[in-house]
Amino acid sequence: MRTRVVSELEAVRRRSLAYTDVDEDELVRQHSPLMSPLVWDLAHIGNYEDLWLVRALGQAAATRPGLDGVYDAFRHDRASRARLSLLGPEGSRAYLREVRARAFELLDHLDPALAHGDDGTRARLLTGGFVYGMVIQHEHQHDETMLATHQLRIGAALLAAGLPAPPGRPVARREVLVPAGPFTFGTSDDPWAYDNERPAHRVDLPAFWIDTLPVSNRAQLAFLEAGGYDDERLWSSAGWDWRQREGLTAPAFWWRDGDTWLRRRLGHVEPVPLDEPVQHVCWYEAEAHARWAGRRLPTEAEWEKAAAHDPATGRSHRYPWGDTAPTPDRANLGHRTSGPAPLGAYPAGASPCGAEQMIGDVWEWTASGFTPHPGFRSHPYREYSEVFFPKDGESSAFRVLRGGSWATGAPACRATFRNWDYPIRRQIFAGFRLARDAD
Known part of the structure; x- marks a missing residue:
């Protein structure tokens, strides 16, 4: 130890x-x-x-x-x-x-x-x-x-560039089916897990489909070019109010130069790489994109089941690929690269259901508010989790993000790890993937 x-x-x-x-x-x-x-x-x-x-x-x-x-x-x-x-x-x-x-x-x-x-x-x-x-x-x-x-910050890059990411690849299936049934949500035995990940409990979910990969820059550009940022029907009332106040027209740090979309990343300006996961989008943008695509965001429980549950053994793993620590061929973590890797770059990191890149690359917004697991106990101090939970009768002001990003240290990332933030946040390294009910 x-x-x-x-x-x-x-x-x-x-x-x-x-x-x-x-x-x-x-x-x-x-x-x-x-x-x-x-x-x-x-x-x-x-x-x-x-x-x-x-x-x-x-x-x-x-x-x-x-x-x-x-x-x-x-x-x-x-x-x-x-x-x-x-x-x-x-x-x-x-x-x-x-x-x-x-x-x-x-x-x-x-x-x-x-x-x-x-x-x-x-x-x-x-x-x-x-x-x-x-x-x-x-x-x-x-x-x-x-x-x-x-x-x-505005100005030239101050940090050394990370290593090149592995190349991406096409995946055979756009989405994968997660069968109906119970799974273990959360953990009771991971010694480094935070209080909000505890205790483990059984949750029974209906079958659902979840995207094999996170939503790409290409897909977000299609949403943008289809008028998604200007179509009030796609946004919740709170999301549309925020979009109007902030003048949102694209992901943060994007702008158009003639026919080319550019982005700024850690002081470097470059064309938007179409086959990377989109990042720097808020929950409201993710929700609007999902509605435009005829899909929805996965719930937090759905996300964790897709990431961790192994139907062959009936147990949940610490990571999508098993219980061994992340390696560079399985997940993009710890600022090894300087941004998300191309889609399809980590087939060795796939979960049992076939979903990929669920750990690392971009935090993924879920549909769920930040609430305690049944039987939650604060440890070792209330200010880590408990003070962020909604009061009785209120709904949560926060939305849960899962999976970590390219900037997340490996010790602070596992399938049960819960991040949360306001639905307006864009400076965080967040994207999303889509889900739908099974027919």
Whole structure:
């Protein structure tokens, strides 16, 4: 366990430092009111690690007293964080080093507890190495957030390009049938799963069809050219109001130059590649496209069954291909590339029903609001999940996304992992796939 924890903590820290190895002005500037200054995310990562790997486990004093209020994500929204008394770039990096040294020292001290348990709160945090997984995933999630900030900033690219993606290929079937019947939704035994993924429970679904691949840029361009962005009949009332207020006419970061559609991706301008999954579309756009295509978005349960359920064994896997960790031939994760791979690039990552690219490439919007699984219990703090659930009698303000993106770290992605956001969000690396009822 210790070897894995150290390896994952060091790997994600290299990623965080790479995204902040830029000029000081780029770090402290607020590139968009939608995002924090990069330097806030950097020190916040250290503060979270201090809270959980130093203070919660070691019952120790804060590494630097007085920082909790500044780096509390629930106290200050993103638009206001540039006005706080933040640590500067060098101060933030020094803070990360100090916290990490204390966390590693404590990890050595707590090693027997990882294997044999302990009393009280620490026992729950240490079971299966949960608290280390939580901190590792949290840093990966902020790395993806920092990539979204890099995407929103205007100017030349600051980050090195990723590796080329594997080539795409045509697939034989546009859609695959998921037979009716029960499956295991969520997990109770994955040691690094968050509280909102728990507990596992049986859900019985009617048969449905789901697309083999996510919706492509080519398909979104067809929707656009057919007048989809201008046809009020295709949009919900809330979606149409948002489309009108924001003047949506294409996915974010797209524009037309003569007869050519271009996009900006991490500072690079290029023609829109037609055979990649579309990204930077909000839930309202996905819903309108689905209605135009005579289809619908899958529910969250449908998505997970298509991704994880193996009818041959009757059990759900951690990933579409099984329980082994992602490899580069199965999924596009962790900023290995600098964007989604072409459709059909990962046949080895197919799920038992035949759906492909369900892990990595683009987060996929589902039809479902963000609500707790039956028997949900907050762990280890309410602000990760519970505060985002709707109150009694209300509907959820958020829509669930599944599957991760090319920017998602592998430890923060599995078939049960639940992401959520407002239906207006476009800066996230999100796309969608379509489904329909079985006849």
